[in-house]
Amino acid sequence: MKRRLRVSVFVLVFLLSLSALAAAEKGGELSGLDIMVGVDERPIPEDMRSEMSMDLINKRGETRHRGVRVFRQGDEKQIMWFLDPADVKGSSFLRIEHEDGSSDMWLYLPAFDKIRRIVASAKKENFMGSDFTYDDMSTRRIEDYTYRRLKDEAWGSFECYVVESLPKKGVNAEYTRVLSWVWKDSLIPVKEEYYDNLGELKKIRRLSEIEKIKGYWTAQIMTMEDVQKEHRTEIVFKDIEIDTGIDDGVFDTRYLKRIVE
DSSP states (O other): OOOEEOOOTTOOEEOOOOHHHHHHHHTSSOOHHHHHHHHHTSOOOSEEEEEEEEEEEOTTOOEEEEEEEEEEETTTEEEEEEEESTTTTTOEEEEEEOTTSOEEEEEEETTTTEEEEOOGGGTTSBSTTSSOBTGGGSOEEGGGEEEEEOOOEEETTEEEEEEEEEEOTTOOOSOSEEEEEEETTTOOEEEEEEEOTTSOEEEEEEEEEEEEETTEEEEEEEEEEETTTTEEEEEEEEEEEESOOOOGGGSSGGGTTSOOO
């Protein structure tokens, strides 16, 4: 099975796993690839569930709120149900990743009472009015990119490796360049910058309030800012439960119309 770089914006838990980096460091200076392989190879929980507060904030500071319930199984499966407000209540989203790196996504909107499959051409669209695209919600395959380590740098209280990721020729990537600030103590990408086809900064993703839950490093606040549109999405994860034995059958389109407690 090919490894996929765990950078899906809704991956909530990050386990400290430095074995790959420790082995590489014995042979000399770590490369960008060494660091990102270390990020990729950290163990993750079997499953996770959480309540999620999502706020969409425009340049005038006006806010639209969404309440969401999220279930995950590893990196591969995720289902989300919108709980409030009334105009989005009952909407839902399902994502399933496959071993070949492809993914299937479905969106259910109760106003149309129809489950829509998200086709490849639509994956650069924004998800439910947020600053995340459907592509942002997928995982990147580590072999689709080249990596270059830049000068180490602190971001806030985090001492970080800084790595530049560039898509290889022929890879259909949404961004032409990604810069990752990877916290040295835990291999969490605490900040990422995404650049558009013109080489201009498009978005910045930030993580904060990072704590351990059941031994796993967990980011409890995530922000995605679209600097070009002067708009941002702030997510707060609440009531996080890890390794509770979520039934695999929940990750099916038939559950898009049924909110699971």
